[in-house]
Every structure is written in structure tokens, then in C-alpha cells.
Amino acid sequence: MAKDIADSAEANMKLIEEVLAAYPDKAKKKRAKHLGVAETVADAEPGIQSKCDTVKSNIKSVPGVMTIRGCAYAGSKGVVWGPVKDMLHISHGPVGCGHYSWSQRRNYYTGTTGIDSFVTMQVTTDFQENDIVFGGDKKLEKTIDELNTLFPLNKGISIQSECPIGLIGDDIEAVSKKKAKDIGKRVIPVRCEGFRGVSQSLGHHIANDMIRDWVLEAGEGARAGFEAGPYDVNIIGDYNIGGDAWSSRILLEEIGLNVIAQWSGDATIAEMERAPAAKLNLIHCYRSMSYICRHMEEKHGVPWMEYNFFGPSQIAASLRAIAAKFDATIQANAEAVIAKYQPLVDAVNAKYKPRLEGKKVMLYVGGLRPRHVVDAYHDLGMEIVGTGYEFAHNDDYKRTGHYIKEGTLIYDDVSGYELEKFVEAIRPDLVGSGIKEKYNTQKMGIPFRQMHSWDYSGPYHGYDGYAIFARDMDLAINNPVWGMFDAPWKKTA
Amino acid sequence: MPQSAENILDHKDLFKEPEYQAMLEKKRATYENATPAEKVEEVADWTKSWDYREKNLARSCVTINPAKACQPLGAVFAAAGYDSTMSFVHGSQGCVAYYRSHLARHFKEPSSAVSSSMTEDAAVFGGLNNMIEGLANTYALYSPKMIAVSTTCMAEVIGDDLNSFILKSKEKESVPADFPVPFAHTPAFVGSHVDGYDNMQKGILSCFWKDAPRTAGEGINIIPGFDGYVVGNIREMKRMLGLMGVEATVLGDASDVYDTPSDGEFRMYAGGTTQEEIKAGLNAKATISLQEYCTRKTLAFCEEVGQQTASFHYPMGVQATDEFLMKVAELTGKEIPEQLRLERGRLIDAMADSQAYLHGKTYAIYGDPDFVYAMARFVMEMGGEPKHCLATNGGKDWEAQMTALLASSPFGEGCQVWAGKDLWHLRSILATEPADLLIGNSYGKYLEKDCNIPLIRLTFPIFDRHHHHRFPTFGYQGAIGVLVKILDTIFDKLDTESDISFDLTR
Numbered sequence: 001m002a003k004d005i006a007d008s009a010e011a012n013m014k015l016i017e018e019v020l021a022a023y024p025d026k027a028k029k030k031r032a033k034h035l036g037v038a039e040t041v042a043d044a045e046p047g048i049q050s051k052c053d054t055v056k057s058n059i060k061s062v063p064g065v066m067t068i069r070g071c072a073y074a075g076s077k078g079v080v081w082g083p084v085k086d087m088l089h090i091s092h093g094p095v096g097c098g099h100y101s102w103s104q105r106r107n108y109y110t111g112t113t114g115i116d117s118f119v120t121m122q123v124t125t126d127f128q129e130n131d132i133v134f135g136g137d138k139k140l141e142k143t144i145d146e147l148n149t150l151f152p153l154n155k156g157i158s159i160q161s162e163c164p165i166g167l168i169g170d171d172i173e174a175v176s177k178k179k180a181k182d183i184g185k186r187v188i189p190v191r192c193e194g195f196r197g198v199s200q201s202l203g204h205h206i207a208n209d210m211i212r213d214w215v216l217e218a219g220e221g222a223r224a225g226f227e228a229g230p231y232d233v234n235i236i237g238d239y240n241i242g243g244d245a246w247s248s249r250i251l252l253e254e255i256g257l258n259v260i261a262q263w264s265g266d267a268t269i270a271e272m273e274r275a276p277a278a279k280l281n282l283i284h285c286y287r288s289m290s291y292i293c294r295h296m297e298e299k300h301g302v303p304w305m306e307y308n309f310f311g312p313s314q315i316a317a318s319l320r321a322i323a324a325k326f327d328a329t330i331q332a333n334a335e336a337v338i339a340k341y342q343p344l345v346d347a348v349n350a351k352y353k354p355r356l357e358g359k360k361v362m363l364y365v366g367g368l369r370p371r372h373v374v375d376a377y378h379d380l381g382m383e384i385v386g387t388g389y390e391f392a393h394n395d396d397y398k399r400t401g402h403y404i405k406e407g408t409l410i411y412d413d414v415s416g417y418e419l420e421k422f423v424e425a426i427r428p429d430l431v432g433s434g435i436k437e438k439y440n441t442q443k444m445g446i447p448f449r450q451m452h453s454w455d456y457s458g459p460y461h462g463y464d465g466y467a468i469f470a471r472d473m474d475l476a477i478n479n480p481v482w483g484m485f486d487a488p489w490k491k492t493a
Numbered sequence: 494m495p496q497s498a499e500n501i502l503d504h505k506d507l508f509k510e511p512e513y514q515a516m517l518e519k520k521r522a523t524y525e526n527a528t529p530a531e532k533v534e535e536v537a538d539w540t541k542s543w544d545y546r547e548k549n550l551a552r553s554c555v556t557i558n559p560a561k562a563c564q565p566l567g568a569v570f571a572a573a574g575y576d577s578t579m580s581f582v583h584g585s586q587g588c589v590a591y592y593r594s595h596l597a598r599h600f601k602e603p604s605s606a607v608s609s610s611m612t613e614d615a616a617v618f619g620g621l622n623n624m625i626e627g628l629a630n631t632y633a634l635y636s637p638k639m640i641a642v643s644t645t646c647m648a649e650v651i652g653d654d655l656n657s658f659i660l661k662s663k664e665k666e667s668v669p670a671d672f673p674v675p676f677a678h679t680p681a682f683v684g685s686h687v688d689g690y691d692n693m694q695k696g697i698l699s700c701f702w703k704d705a706p707r708t709a710g711e712g713i714n715i716i717p718g719f720d721g722y723v724v725g726n727i728r729e730m731k732r733m734l735g736l737m738g739v740e741a742t743v744l745g746d747a748s749d750v751y752d753t754p755s756d757g758e759f760r761m762y763a764g765g766t767t768q769e770e771i772k773a774g775l776n777a778k779a780t781i782s783l784q785e786y787c788t789r790k791t792l793a794f795c796e797e798v799g800q801q802t803a804s805f806h807y808p809m810g811v812q813a814t815d816e817f818l819m820k821v822a823e824l825t826g827k828e829i830p831e832q833l834r835l836e837r838g839r840l841i842d843a844m845a846d847s848q849a850y851l852h853g854k855t856y857a858i859y860g861d862p863d864f865v866y867a868m869a870r871f872v873m874e875m876g877g878e879p880k881h882c883l884a885t886n887g888g889k890d891w892e893a894q895m896t897a898l899l900a901s902s903p904f905g906e907g908c909q910v911w912a913g914k915d916l917w918h919l920r921s922i923l924a925t926e927p928a929d930l931l932i933g934n935s936y937g938k939y940l941e942k943d944c945n946i947p948l949i950r951l952t953f954p955i956f957d958r959h960h961h962h963r964f965p966t967f968g969y970q971g972a973i974g975v976l977v978k979i980l981d982t983i984f985d986k987l988d989t990e991s992d993i994s995f996d997l998t999r
Contacts, residue, residue, distance in 0.1 A: 021741045027630045061586055061610040065628030065634060071587020085981040086525075094646050094681035095556065096563030100591035104598075108504065110517055113939070114920070116888030117527045121917075126556035127682040132650060142554040148547055150557075150917075153528050153536055163585055163647035167616060194585040195616050195647050200514065210883070222526055243504045250516055260524055340494070347498035416605065420759060436593045437775065440603040443759040457503055464496040464507060471501045485757050 008385075008407040011024075011036045015409070019421045026259070027062050034059075039402045050406040053397035057389065057412045060198045066416035066435055067388045068364070071194030073097050075203020077160035078350045079212075079288055081190065083107035083239050083264045084272070085117040086155040088147050091124040092140060092161025092172070098124040106453050108243045109266040116153045125145065125362040127164060137170050144187060155269045156186035166193040176214075186221075186269060189216040199391035199413070201287065201367065208291035211272060217296070221273030228277040231326065235370075236275075236293055236304070237285030240265020242458020247465045248284070248309045254340075255323060255333040256284035263289065276300035279327055282307050284461075286397055287367030308460040310369075310469070311376025312345040341463040349379070352470040353479055357381035359429035362422070364414055364437065365451045367392045373432070373451065374403035376460075380470055385428055390416050416440075430477055447476040447484045515816070542926035549921040550914075557869065557917035560859050561886040563681035565643045566592045567719050567787075569606050572641035574717075574745025576765040577695060580606035581627065583620060583653060584645025591940035599954040600751040600962060606760050606929035607631050610823045611647060620648055624658045628667035628674070635761065638768065640655055640668065642676040643693055649680040660946030664951065675700035686810055686887035687787045687861055690719040694745060694791040701768065702775045704796055709778040709799060713824050716744045716791060718807070718863060721934075721953025722962050722971075724752040730783075730808075733818065737827045741781075742766065742774045751929025752963065779824045782819075783808055784863035786891065806863040806894075809966050809975065810838060810871030831968070840871040840969040842876055848981050857867035857928040859883040859937070860952040861918060864897060868932055868951065872973065873904040875979075880928040881921055882913040916940060930982060934964075951975060 016035045020028050034057070038050035040411045053116025061067035070078070073091075078101045081089050091098030094458040103124040125136060125143050143439035144157055157179075159172050166200040180187040190210045192203045209395040233252065238245035252259055256292070261271035275281075279302035293304035305325065307318035316338045319343055323334035359382045363370045370387040377384060387404060389396060396411075404410075409426070411418060416436075422429060425440060431441045432451035441448045447453050449472060455470050495502060495510035496582040507513060521527050526964035529534075555608050569580040569592045582589045589608035590625060607630075608610045609615075609623035624642075631640055642655055660942075663670050677696035679689040694716060720726055725746035734741050749764025774780075779801035782788035792802045801824070808817040814837070818829050844851070854877045858868045862884045869879040881896055892912040899905030911918065923931070923944040931937055935956045941948035955961055965971035984999060 020635055024629050026626065027633075042692070058874075060612055061608075061622040062626070062630060063609045063611075064607050064630035064934070066605065066607045066631075067586055067610060068590065069586060070590040070656075071585050074587050086527075090555070091687065092618050094563055095559055095561060096566065096591065096681045097589065099559070099562045100566075100595050101743065102558075104594070108508075110521065112533050112537055114917075115540065116533050118913070122558050124556050125554065126559060129680070129682055132682050139554045146552040146555045150540075150552070153533065163645065165648045167647065167650045167724075194587040194645075195612050202588075213627060229703075243508055246508060246516065247512060250512060253516060259520075262520070266520075268527070269527040271524055274524070297776075313899075344496055344498065351498045414635070434594075434746075435597050436590065436604070439597060439601060440759045443603065443753060443755050443757075445755070445757045459504060459507070464502075467496050467498060467501045468503045468507075470574065482754075484756055487756075 002375045005405070005407040008026075009037045012407065012409040014095055015422065015425050019418050022417065025067065030062050031065070031415070031418070035293065035418070036404050038401065038410055039406040040406055041401065046211070047380060048401050050404050050408070051198065052392050052404055054402035055397060055410050055412045056387045057390070057397060058198060058393045059199060059413070062379050062415070067282055068416065068434065069199040069413060071200065072192040072196045072203030072206060073160060073162055073194045074101065075200030075288070076190050076192035076207035077101060078105055079200065079239060080204055080207035080264055081158050081160060082271060083109070083119060085109040085111055085119050086268045087158055088118050088123055088151060088154050089158045089160055090140075090147070091122065091162060092136070092159050093125065093164050094127045097126055097162045098122045104453070105239065106241050106456070107265045108240050108246070108424045114151070117201055124260065133167055134166055135170050136165070137172070138169070138176050140172065140175050141179060143298045144183065145394045148185070154185065156188065160192055160409060161189070161191050164242070166191060170316040172215070183485070184486045186214065186218070199401055200393040201393070204288035205291055208289060208324045211292055212295050215272050217299070222270035223274045223277050226274050226277050228260065228280060231330065233257050233280045233282055234261040234263065234275045234278045235259055236263045236281050236283040237263065237289035238265050239285070240254045241379055242454045244461035244465065245461035245483070247459040250281070250464070251309070251315070251319065251337060251462050252322070254331050255319060257326070276302060276490055278302055280305065282322060284309065285368045286399070287392060307444045308372050308375070309465070310373045311379040312341070312463065313374045314465060315466070344463055344467065348467045348470050352474050353381045355474050358383065359477060360385045360426070361430045361432060362428040363451065364384040364388050364390070364411065364419060364425060364433040366390050367396060369404045369451055370394070371400040375468055376466065379466075380473065382473070384408060385426055386411065386422060388412055414489040415479055447479070448483060449473065449476050478486060511717065518546035528663035537933070540921070543925050546921035546925050548920060550953065556915050558936065558939070559884070559885040559915040560933070561685040564593070564679035564692065565645055565681065565682060565687030566595060567686035568641070568643035568677055568679045568693035569748065570596065570686070570719055571690045571745055572697070573750050573922070574747040574765055575639060575641070575771070576767045577638035578765065579631055579635050579640050581609065581631055581640045581646055582606060582640055583609045583641045583655065583658075584611055584648035585622060586610040588645040596954045597918045598796060600724070601959060602751045603752065603759065603761070605635070607635075616647065616651060616973055619651060620653050621658050621661060621764040621835060625662045625665050625667050626664045632668045632672070633708060637762070639673045639675065639695060641693060642674060643679040643689065645940065649678065649682070652864050656883055663821035673700055685692060687784075689888060690787045691790050694788060695794050698744065698771065698791065698967055701771045705772070707775050707799055710778060711825070712773070712777040713739070713743060714742045714744050714774045714777045714780040715823065716780060716782045717790050718782065718787030719782070719861065719953070721955065722966050723747045724962050726967040729968050729971055733833060733968050734821065736820070736830050736832050737821065737825070739821055739825050739827050741769050741821075742782070744771070744774060749762040777934065779803065781805070781824075786862040809867040810972050811837070811874050811969070813870060814968050814972065819922065836969040842970050843973050845979055847976065848876055850980060854983065855880045855928040855931060856930050856931045857881040857883070857923055857946070858918065858999065859916065860933055862887040869895065869905070869908070870898060871975065873902045876904065878904050879908040880926065881909050881911060881919065883914050885913065885915050889910040920944065926990055930979070947983050947986055948980055
């Protein structure tokens with residue numbers, strides 16, 4: 001082990017120890033398992049840089065520590081189902097959940113909102129005390145009728161359960177079956193109550209399972225009679241944040257593939273129905289949609305592969321890996337596309353690398369990006385000094401070792417306290433995390449980008465997105481405001 | 494290839510490029526099973542019709558684009574007004590992530606709160622253990638001087654009893670026995686964020702006032718209510734009171750915690766009403782609420798302890814400010830100084846200068862009950878005509894108060910009051926009976942686009958414009974700011990729509 005790696009590993013272990021010292025014993029014991037340092041891999045396989053799955057993950061958050069995590073409803077309504085644009089998604093229960101998640105994820109879509117597309121609307125049964133006491137099934141039935149009257153072009157309705165639904169014993173499955181018959185459209189019950197599981201992650205899983213049971217296996221729908229061509233693929237697990245799925249799709253089409261379904265950013269229910277006919281599932285967000293890929297593989301024989309469209313190194317590697325699943329024509333196309341975009345990559349790097357080289361970055365995001373964006377930073381000459389996930393599982397931490405070098409600080413389900421202390425001690429040049437972390441970090445004089453919503457920018461996927469990513473990292477880090485924090489008359493020598 | 498390093502296009506322009514347009518067109522035509530464009534247009538036209546409006550207004554179960562949030566958000570906001578106070582929301586953890594995000598997006602500031610992170614096992618056995626462990630962790634990590642406990646709907650549905658849980662937590666030494674842990678049950682299925690504010694205010698005051706001996710004094714307390722403009726407004730109110738020589742206790746002063754400086758230090762807590770001030774507040778002669786609907790239970794409690802009370806509907810505009818100042822003068826015996834009379838005169842001067850552009854303009858106004866009341870009143874003072882006043886969280890009592898207000902001025906004639914309606918109702922209402930201007934929050938931008946009515950953002954939440962909350966809307970000076978925002982919108986529209994009358998001076 002090189003000395004600098006050993007040094008940073010040692011410094012990070014010491015830092016973890018210091019931070020844990022603030023906790024009461026019980027919490028300290030629990031939290032210690034989630035904090036660590038990327039370790040040396042014994043018998044390293046090619047492409048593996050470190051061992052990151054030494055931290056525990058996907059475990060209940062410790063009460064009272066200010067976890068940054070959300071809930072199963074956020075994972076289902078907010079992430080998986082909400083972007084399906086031609087369906088109405090009912091936030092079933094009290095008004096808050098739908099309100100706070102209203103229009104916040106930036107899942108771009110085309111269509112006429114309120115007429116044939118409904119993504120940026122907040123539809124709720126707005127539970128009152130009576131609904132809790134007497135149950136909400138009747139209200140839900142009538143809600144579906146009212147929605148179908150007011151939005152006749154909807155192609156289906158999903159019911160996104162909030163906490164009370166599972167506690168008061170409502171039978172939303174029975175309502176769904178009945179109303180699907182009545183309105184002649186899909187009505188999909190999702191048991192994504194916020195108290196289920198430990199984070200958003202179970203919401204993703206439940207949402208996937210409902211796609212399986214209530215869409216893919218509940219009649220062929222648009223799949224009936226559809227004959228897939230040899231180049232038909234699906235994009236799975238791209239939520240089209242700031243248009244990500246579009247700047248990915250354009251590359252896949254350029255190499256000669258047809259994207260017959262895009263899940264779930266800018267998706268229609270017909271695309272989802274048709275997906276099992278494709279030749280290959282290309283999955284971007286492994287954490288949130290691997291479940292349905294495994295199902296389509298087992299049930300429909302659709303193979304799947306992960307890819308990474310963040311940053312030119314990974315884009316090129318992914319395009320080649322995807323093309324390798326097809327014939328020589330596609331492979332030649334992939335090389336041509338990589339070559340076509342190389343001048344753009346070179347120009348972006350020439351412009352931004354000198355401004356960003358050597359800058360240190362700490363990440364804390366959801367279930368994919370803490371590893372997936374790493375090489376995009378590397379492409380700009382930047383260094384990742386800490387990373388962690390809100391809701392990753394062990395297999396995500398395993399995969400993190402492909403990207404992260406030994407000695408890097410790793411934090412799972414980090415608490416507000418821990419993140420603040422880590423950032424304070426390491427003082428990176430940039431932190432990439434969420435809105436709850438943004439202003440805290442900036443007050444400390446450290447540049448920040450929201451890496452869930454792309455901070456209202458994007459897309460970041462694909463070559464077109466890489467240029468925007470580079471621009472945004474530069475504008476965050478190199479803005480003059482960071483140099484003006486100290487009043488000149490207070491400056492120390 | 495649309496992208497270049499010299500001129501980097503992001504989402505706003507990138508997808509307008511022909512490559513992307515062709516790609517999206519192909520997606521729509523080939524894979525989406527989209528509704529034909531003519532049919533979409535036909536339905537879109539229908540949604541603007543009287544027929545649609547009747548169907549829309551007839552719905553009784555579904556709520557679409559409501560202008561209200563749930564109780565715990567108000568509780569977290571209320572607790573933020575107290576010195577070094579951490580909100581602890583008992584129940585599912587996702588809720589807390591939502592409140593924090595929501596407040597951070599509006600104020601562009603950190604927003605701290607913790608959850609007891611209850612999951613399935615707590616749903617079965619209750620959340621006592623989560624409370625015991627959670628309070629201990631919060632106390633150790635964040636060194637609060639007070640922990641304010643509220644509830645998510647999960648904890649309410651399973652019936653967790655905060656009072657006994659907190660007592661048991663203290664027995665287990667999660668926090669010291671004398672450490673203040675005020676609480677409020679804040680079920681999301683009752684009322685809205687304004688009620689959560691009320692419940693938490695009452696919870697905090699009860700914690701310090703209940704059973705404490707009161708010696709009636711001459712001081713006054715002021716409760717601001719849930720206000721997205723808290724930063725500018727409380728400072729402006731304090732300035733006005735300072736001019737009067739009145740030292741009031743603001744019960745819940747969140748003006749500093751939502752406006753901390755960037756100087757290298759992250760302050761989890763900043764400013765806020767201290768526990769000494771809360772305790773002393775019991776002896777006040779009177780407690781004034783600036784927003785009646787945010788403080789009904791709290792004011793009833795203040796009366797129980799023997800204080801006089803008075804309430805307002807958000808002191809914005811001329812008469813509302815007059816009444817507030819006169820009430821303060823009456824309660825304190827202090828005169829309203831000449832400077833405030835001059836400020837009042839300057840506001841009237843501004844209104845007179847611009848009256849030609851304001852007179853007869855029609856408005857649709859939505860928001861929380863007190864805000865809508867104040868806004869409608871100020872609009873009428875300017876010679877404007879409210880046409881639609883809507884509060885999703887307004888009830889029959891609010892409707893009656895609004896009706897009386899509108900009846901008090903000829904400019905209120907013909908205005909319709911929409912209690913309990915949502916912004917999808919408002920879409921139908923504006924499509925059939927439009928107004929010149931729409932006043933509300935960021936969610937109104939969809940209505941602005943759909944109905945082609947300019948939106949003026951004047952109430953919480955404002956996500957898509959920055960820093961408005963740093964400027965006051967209260968008082969005479971605040972009213973000038975509101976006036977300018979309205980005028981700017983009117984003038985921008987006039988210029989955009991003008992060709993031969995593109996006048997330099999207006």
C-alpha cells in the first residue's frame with residue numbers, strides 16, 4: 001500500500017473515531033458499522049480498486065440522529081411511479097406526502113399537463129379524520145371515478161399508499177380490481193406506506209413488484225402483437241432528471257439501437273407493457289430497478305446489463321459493452337459515435353480540466369450516483385475523497401470498489417452530525433449531495449452541487465450531459481463568492 | 494451535434510435542437526401510444542369550458558393541486574422560532590426529510606429536524622423505544638436547549654401518547670428531568686400546516702406557563718403565525734415597535750434561523766426566543782396574534798392564563814397596519830410616533846402616484862386564510878377588485894369573514910370566495926371567469942401558464958424566485974414592496990403587449 005493511501009486511511013479511521021465519540025453508547029455501536037474506509041482487495045480482479053462493502057447497509061436508521069433518508073412512499077411515488085406520464089398517481093392518505101413531493105424531482109416529459117400527461121400534478125385523497133376512522137376505500141373508489149371523468153385521456157391510475165393506509169386495514173387491492181373493470185384501464189395499488197422498510201429502497205422494490213404483478217403479468221396490453229426487432233432495447237432506471245434519459249437515448253439510437261421503452265422518466269404505460277418484448281434491458285439505476293430486470297430475465301428471457309453514462313470514460317466503455325451484445329454493425333457504429341463525440345470531450349476537458357484538476361470531492365447521494373458519477377469527476381481530473389449512500393445495499397458497496405480508491409472515507413446512511421463533522425475535517429473543494437445538505441455546507445464556505453436534482457440543471461447523462469456537468473462543477477467551485485466570506489477587517493494574518 | 498464546449502446548452506435549449514426534437518417526435522409517434530394531437534386539443538379546450546367547470550367543482554373526493562400542507566410542517570416551523578430548539582417529529586422518517594426539504598427550498602437555508610424513525614415493528618408495538626433512544630441521541634449530538642416533539646400521521650394512527658412517552662424517556666434518562674420537551678399532537682389528517690403551527694405554539698407555551706404563577710405585568714407578546722416572509726417581516730415589525738418604544742416578546746422569532754450569514758460557520762441554531770423570554774411572557778398583559786387562523790387554540794390558552802388577546806389577519810396594507818399599531822398603542826399606552834405617520838404617508842403617496850394603473854385591476858388570490866384576507870383587503874385599498882379568493886385550508890368561518898370584508902367595500906362587489914377549493918378548481922374558475930392578475934405562491938406558475946394570467950408570488954412557498962422572504966410585506970414599508978411587485982407585473986405585461994403604445998414614461 002502506497003504511503004499516501006495508508007496515511008489517508010489512517011487519518012480517516014481516526015476521524016471516524018472522533019466523530020463517533022459524540023454518540024451515546026448504543027447509537028455509537030450501531031453507527032460504527034456504517035462508517036469505514038475503502039480497503040485493499042485481496043486477489044484484486046482487474047478493474048477493482050478497493051473493497052467498500054465492509055460497511056453495513058440497508059439497516060434501520062438510528063432514531064433522533066437526523067438521517068437524511070426518506071421513505072418507501074418517496075421511493076415508489078417519488079421515484080418509480082411518479083414519472084410515468086400518462087397515468088394519474090394518487091397520493092392516498094393525508095395531504096402532506098403528495099404536497100412535499102409535488103414537482104420536485106424534475107422528471108422531464110413531453111405532453112400536455114393536465115390533459116394527456118400528469119407528472120407535475122399533486123393528486124390526493126386528502127384524508128380527514130373520518131377517513132381514518134371509517135376507512136378510505138369508498139373515498140378511493142369515488143376518487144378514481146372523479147379522476148376518470150376529469151382526465152379522460154389518462155391511461156391508468158396508481159394508488160400510492162401513505163402511512164395510514166396499511167395501519168387502518170383498507171383493501172386497496174379490491175378497490176383496484178373493481179375500478180379497473182369499471183373504467184377499463186389499469187388501476188394499480190402500491191403498498192408503499194412510509195413506515196415500511198428502512199428507506200426509499202423498499203419503496204422501489206414494492207413499486208417494481210407492482211409493475212410486475214399489475215402491468216407486465218396482468219395482460220399483455222401494448223405488447224400484444226408487437227414483434228421486436230433485433231435491435232430493440234429498453235432503458236431501465238433512468239428517471240429523466242433534467243432530461244438525462246433523452247441525452248442517453250440519443251446515443252443508443254445513434255449506435256443503431258431502438259429504445260422501445262424508457263423506464264420511468266418520460267414513460268408511458270404502453271412502453272412499460274411492451275418492455276418484455278425487447279432483446280436487452282439496459283439498466284442505469286441498478287438500485288431502484290434491478291428487481292424488474294431480474295423478473296424480465298426469468299419470466300421473459302430478456303437479458304440485462306448495467307451501464308454508466310456519466311463522463312466520457314464510462315460512456316465509451318458502456319457503449320462498447322452494449323455494442324458487444326449486438327453485431328459488428330452496431331459495434332462499428334459505437335466506435336463511430338465515440339469518435340464523433342471525442343472532439344467535444346477534448347474541448348470540454350481542455351476548457352475545464354485546468355480549472356478543476358486536483359479538486360477534492362465528497363459525495364453523499366442515493367443508491368447509484370455515489371459510485372456512478374465518480375469517473376466523470378476523474379475525467380475532469382478531480383478526486384473523490386469520501387462517498388456514501390442513503391439507501392444502498394451490500395451489492396452497491398461491492399460495486400463501489402470499481403470506482404473508489406483505497407483509503408477513501410465511506411459513510412452509509414450518514415447522519416447530519418457525521419456529515420457536518422466529516423466535511424469540516426476534510427474540507428473538500430466540493431460536496432455533492434441533496435437540498436438538506438446544500439446550505440449547511442455552503443455556509444461553511446464549501447462549494448456544493450445538488451446531485452439528486454442536478455441543482456436545477458442537467459442533463460448530466462451522455463456526452464451532451466458531460467459538458468453541462470463540467471460547466472456546473474466549474475461554476476460551483478470557481479465562483480468568486482467563496483473568497484469573500486471573511487470581512488477584511490477581521491482577516492487573520 | 495448541438496453541444497459544444499464554447500456554448501454549452503442545458504435542458505432549456507438542448508432539447509429544442511433538431512436532433513432531440515426528431516428523437517422525441519419518433520418516440521411519441523412510435524412507442525408511446527399517445528393520444529392523437531387533435532384529441533388532446535379537443536380535451537384541452539373542454540377543460541376550459543363551463544361544462545368542465547361544473548364537473549370539476551362537483552367533485553367531492555379527490556383533491557388536485559391543493560394549496561395546503563400538513564400539520565407537522567407548521568409544528569417544525571413554529572419550533573424554529575425558539576432559541577436552540579430542535580424539532581423531533583415522532584413517526585416515519587420520510588416525513589421529516591420532506592419538511593426539511595420544503596423549508597430549505599423556500600428559504601434557501603439549512604433546516605434542521607430529527608425523526609424517531611419508526612418502522613414496521615414500531616407500527617405494531619408503538620414507538621416508545623424510538624422516542625427513548627431518539628431523544629437521547631438528539632440531546633447528545635445536537636446540544637439543543639429544548640426539543641419540540643410533534644407527530645406524523647403514522648404515530649397518530651397507532652395512538653402513541655407523547656406525554657407519557659416523554660415522561661418515560663425522562664425516567665430512562667434520555668434527557669435530564671428538567672430539560673424542556675414541549676410537545677404537540679399534529680395529525681396530518683386534521684386541518685393543515687396552520688393548525689400544526691397553532692398546536693406547537695400552544696405546546697411550547699403550555700410547557701412553560703402551565704401551573705406557573707403569573708404576575709400580570711405591562712408587557713405584550715406577539716405571535717407571528719406561519720409566514721414564509723418571517724425573515725423580513727419580524728425585523729420590520731420589531732423596527733416599528735422600536736420606533737414606538739415598545740418592547741414586545743415575539744413568541745416564535747424564526748427571523749434569524751432562516752437567515753444565517755455565510756461566514757464559514759454553519760449555525761444549526763440562530764437567534765430565536767429564549768426560555769427566559771417565554772417564561773417572562775406569561776406575565777404579559779396581552780398576547781397579540783398576527784394571524785388568527787394560526788393561533789386559535791394558542792390564544793384560547795393565553796386567555797386561560799389570564800391574558801388579554803387580540804388577533805389580526807396578517808398586518809399588510811394600510812388599514813391592517815393602522816389597526817395593528819393602534820392596538821399596540823392601546824395596550825401599551827405608547828403613542829404612535831411621527832415617523833410611522835410619515836411612513837404611512839409615503840405608502841399612501843406611492844399608492845396615489847400609481848393609482849391609474851391599479852384602479853379596477855382584477856385579481857385572483859389564493860393562499861392561507863389570513864394571507865388571502867390581508868391581500869384582498871390591500872388590493873381593495875389600491876382600487877383593485879378581487880374576483881376570486883381561495884383558501885384550500887379555509888373553512889366556513891373564513892368564508893364568512895371574507896364575505897363581510899368584501900361587502901365592506903364597493904371594490905369587493907362580485908368577488909367569489911372559495912373555501913376548501915384547490916388549484917385545479919381555480920384553473921376552471923379562471924378559465925371561465927378570468928382575472929387580470931393572480932396572487933399566490935410558486936405553485937401558481939402552472940395556472941399562470943395554463944390561463945395566461947401573470948402570477949405575483951407573495952406567499953409561502955416560493956421555490957422559483959430567490960430572496961423575496963428577506964424583504965418585508967408587513968407594515969407600511971412592507972406594503973410599498975408589495976405594491977412595487979404588483980406594479981412591476983402590471984408594467985411588464987403592458988410593455989410586452991404594447992406596440993405603438995410602447996411608452997417610455999408610464
